[in-house]
Amino acid sequence: MKKLKLILLTSLILFGISCKKLNTNNNKLETKVDSILAIMTLDEKIGQLNLVAGNMDQTGPTTNKEYEKDIKDGRVGAILNVYGVEQVRKLQELAVKNTRLRIPLLFGYDVIHGFKTIFPIPLAEACSWDIELIEKTARLSAEEACAAGLNWTFSPMVDIARDPRWGRVAEGSGEDCYLASLIAKARVIGYQGEKLNDPLTMAACVKHFAAYGAPIGGRDYNTVDMSDRMLRETYLPPYKTAVDAGVATVMSSFNELDGVPSSGNKYLLTQILRNEWGFKGFVVSDWTAINEMVNHGYAASEKKAGELALNAGLDMDMQGAVYFNYLKKSLDEGKISEKQLNESVRRILKLKYNLGLFANPYLYLDNKREKEITYSKRHLDHALLSAKESIVLLKNTDYKGRKLLPLSKSVKKIALIGPLADNKKDMLGTWNAQGDENKVTTILAGLKSKYPESIIEYTKGSDFNGKDKVGFNSAITLALKSDIVICTIGENIDQSGEAASRSEIGLPGVQQELMEELVKTGKPIIAIVMAGRPLTIEWLSKNVNAILFAGHLGTRAGDAIADVLSGDYNPSGKLVMTFPRSIGQVPIFYSTKNTGRPFDAKNSYTSKYLDISNDPLFPFGFGLSYTSFEYSNLKLSKQSIQNSESLTVTFTLKNTGKYDGEEVAQLYIRDLVGSVTRPVKELKGFKKVFLKSGEQKELSFSITENDLKFYDANMKFLAEPGKFKVFVGSNSVELLEADFELL
Numbered sequence: 001m002k003k004l005k006l007i008l009l010t011s012l013i014l015f016g017i018s019c020k021k022l023n024t025n026n027n028k029l030e031t032k033v034d035s036i037l038a039i040m041t042l043d044e045k046i047g048q049l050n051l052v053a054g055n056m057d058q059t060g061p062t063t064n065k066e067y068e069k070d071i072k073d074g075r076v077g078a079i080l081n082v083y084g085v086e087q088v089r090k091l092q093e094l095a096v097k098n099t100r101l102r103i104p105l106l107f108g109y110d111v112i113h114g115f116k117t118i119f120p121i122p123l124a125e126a127c128s129w130d131i132e133l134i135e136k137t138a139r140l141s142a143e144e145a146c147a148a149g150l151n152w153t154f155s156p157m158v159d160i161a162r163d164p165r166w167g168r169v170a171e172g173s174g175e176d177c178y179l180a181s182l183i184a185k186a187r188v189i190g191y192q193g194e195k196l197n198d199p200l201t202m203a204a205c206v207k208h209f210a211a212y213g214a215p216i217g218g219r220d221y222n223t224v225d226m227s228d229r230m231l232r233e234t235y236l237p238p239y240k241t242a243v244d245a246g247v248a249t250v251m252s253s254f255n256e257l258d259g260v261p262s263s264g265n266k267y268l269l270t271q272i273l274r275n276e277w278g279f280k281g282f283v284v285s286d287w288t289a290i291n292e293m294v295n296h297g298y299a300a301s302e303k304k305a306g307e308l309a310l311n312a313g314l315d316m317d318m319q320g321a322v323y324f325n326y327l328k329k330s331l332d333e334g335k336i337s338e339k340q341l342n343e344s345v346r347r348i349l350k351l352k353y354n355l356g357l358f359a360n361p362y363l364y365l366d367n368k369r370e371k372e373i374t375y376s377k378r379h380l381d382h383a384l385l386s387a388k389e390s391i392v393l394l395k396n397t398d399y400k401g402r403k404l405l406p407l408s409k410s411v412k413k414i415a416l417i418g419p420l421a422d423n424k425k426d427m428l429g430t431w432n433a434q435g436d437e438n439k440v441t442t443i444l445a446g447l448k449s450k451y452p453e454s455i456i457e458y459t460k461g462s463d464f465n466g467k468d469k470v471g472f473n474s475a476i477t478l479a480l481k482s483d484i485v486i487c488t489i490g491e492n493i494d495q496s497g498e499a500a501s502r503s504e505i506g507l508p509g510v511q512q513e514l515m516e517e518l519v520k521t522g523k524p525i526i527a528i529v530m531a532g533r534p535l536t537i538e539w540l541s542k543n544v545n546a547i548l549f550a551g552h553l554g555t556r557a558g559d560a561i562a563d564v565l566s567g568d569y570n571p572s573g574k575l576v577m578t579f580p581r582s583i584g585q586v587p588i589f590y591s592t593k594n595t596g597r598p599f600d601a602k603n604s605y606t607s608k609y610l611d612i613s614n615d616p617l618f619p620f621g622f623g624l625s626y627t628s629f630e631y632s633n634l635k636l637s638k639q640s641i642q643n644s645e646s647l648t649v650t651f652t653l654k655n656t657g658k659y660d661g662e663e664v665a666q667l668y669i670r671d672l673v674g675s676v677t678r679p680v681k682e683l684k685g686f687k688k689v690f691l692k693s694g695e696q697k698e699l700s701f702s703i704t705e706n707d708l709k710f711y712d713a714n715m716k717f718l719a720e721p722g723k724f725k726v727f728v729g730s731n732s733v734e735l736l737e738a739d740f741e742l743l
Contacts, residue, residue, distance in 0.1 A: 124551025138190025165218025406567025430497025496532025
């Protein structure tokens with residue numbers, strides 16, 4: 001009789017939930033979640049904390065072959081790496097039709113820069129400095145992924161990265177926390193939309209919390225060691241902005257911080273994330289990150305690691321099965337509390353309610369929608385626009401009385417050389433989800449759409465790896481009989497991304513030697529550098545006529561590059577990571593601090609290298625255009641302000657060249673004296689402005705007290721009175737400047 005009453009109670013609760021319109025009112029939501037918690041067994045609760053990898057993709061070292069059985073047994077709360085309406089429906093039915101409480105599953109996937117239609121890698125797209133464009137990319141990525149049955153993405157990655165040896169710089173937004181914070185917010189809003197129970201929006205997951213982008217030596221998964229000041233001023237702001245934007249979930253990072261692995265770090269997961277920032281969603285580990293606390297030497301066993309993680313505030317275990325295997329025993333021993341366990345389950349159930357899965361477990365499953373959205377014209381058109389805006393022009397010298405780029409319409413013979421020229425797979429870049437390389441437009445195909453096929457001839461020249469130079473002779477021969485040489489060089493799909501750190505970041509393989517031989521031909525050379533990180537290309541910068549940095553641009557890569565080369569699109573991208581001259585300068589970034597002995601060419605005993613300049617090859621914020629821009633008439637509305645006042649910075653921007661174009665005008669400040677030392681420059685604003693040839697506009701920025709705040713000597717976040725410099729210009733080096741004072 002008692003069993004029958006329980007079944008009836010469960011049925012009534014779930015029937016009521018499924019028949020009522022989803023209501024996100026906190027009190028009602030709490031009541032609904034508590035009603036489920038009240039009838040859950042301990043095994044069912046632990047099951048909700050278990051995230052298991054399916055076998056449709058390999059994004060980590062292991063998979064669980066028994067996951068279908070575990071779902072039927074109610075021992076799984078979420079699945080990753082299963083996608084497609086029919087596959088998702090099959091597993092959702094296992095959960096809803098076979099388990100006692102019929103709690104639906106979450107379906108997660110690494111939708112980093114697109115699902116089927118692949119957009120530029122995040123590092124490249126960040127170079128657009130176009131926040132609305134980036135938000136739309138996330139929105140369209142969500143739509144396509146949701147159409148395939150997914151409702152949770154492990155994105156955005158907001159780790160600040162200042163060491164290009166680290167392969168995962170490709171997934172982030174570069175070195176600056178102000179710009180990265182704006183991009184983090186845009187991506188969260190893009191993925192999640194206005195309401196999570198819209199079947200074309202999905203829960204976002206900000207990662208990797210925290211400071212994963214600063215591994216010692218640039219080696220992936222390595223230790224991170226920094227002051228609390230550095231953590232809070234530079235590395236935490238993008239995560240905080242994502243939380244303020246309402247991100248549904250947070251992923252803990254692999255690294256340790258201050259001697260404590262992030263997945264067991266209560267200071268990060270409870271003190272900062274929940275107590276200080278008020279985060280209400282749930283925290284998921286990265287792949288087997290709980291287990292790895294044993295390797296770190298922080299936990300003596302996986303059981304102990306699970307206890308440390310749960311007590312620190314980590315709610316869901318990704319693929320490690322630690323919670324699955326040990327939490328029940330840990331609870332019996334009093335090593336964890338049922339209250340903490342219930343709270344983690346409650347957070348997960350809330351997200352499932354907010355996604356609309358209790359009302360309709362099959363909300364995201366519609367075959368017609370999947371077919372209509374996948375590779376739609378809307379998605380492909382945006383992929384082209386995003387790719388064009390992501391391209392950065394690094395060099396463009398004169399040739400025969402004009403700039404080499406855009407290409408002259410009178411060109412008679414183009415030599416296209418390099419391993420990325422007729423390459424589909426590597427255009428997709430790292431973390432390319434379910435992108436189909438057969439849908440990719442190559443650079444060769446893109447150029448053939450702009451110029452007669454008869455004038456374009458291609459040869460590979462070299463590969464990305466090894467010492468084979470057999471292709472050099474055909475490349476040199478082709479160059480010699482051509483008017484112009486376009487070289488497509490850089491990294492392949494496996495040479496950046498996760499587990500792809502490099503101790504040397506020059507051109508891989510024999511590409512450098514190939515370029516040296518081609519330069520000897522005396523022909524004008526355009527280098528298109530495609531990579532997931534800044535590369536050390538100082539020789540290239542001195543010896544070729546033009547350079548484009550294009551990252552990895554995705555499905556429409558070839559069309560975008562052809563548009564730029566032909567002049568149908570005027571490049572406007574700006575770098576979001578500093579390019580070093582050599583690996584010896586790394587880490588290198590614009591917002592450095594002065595030393596007691598700043599560089600002075602007349603004094604040997606100052607901070608410098610004996611063999612190389614301190615200056616970067618290309619600074620943060622740098623990027624040329626086919627036109628030219630002039631900054632002038634910098635004015636401040638006041639020479640001094642009080643805390644409650646704002647300062648208006650005005651200047652004139654003029655397009656002084658022959659082409660219409662866009663310019664990213666940048667605002668920096670410097671606090672000259674503080675209770676702790678301050679960076680020589682900090683980005684505080686930017687505007688992307690379109691100007692016709694000859695047009696000029698007066699533009700303005702506003703500076704308030706909030707822009708001047710930092711963590712003082714007592715770790716209080718405030719603005720200190722004193723003198724400041726304000727800078728406006730086209731990059732972090734070429735700037736106009738003025739002075740003001742905060743009273």
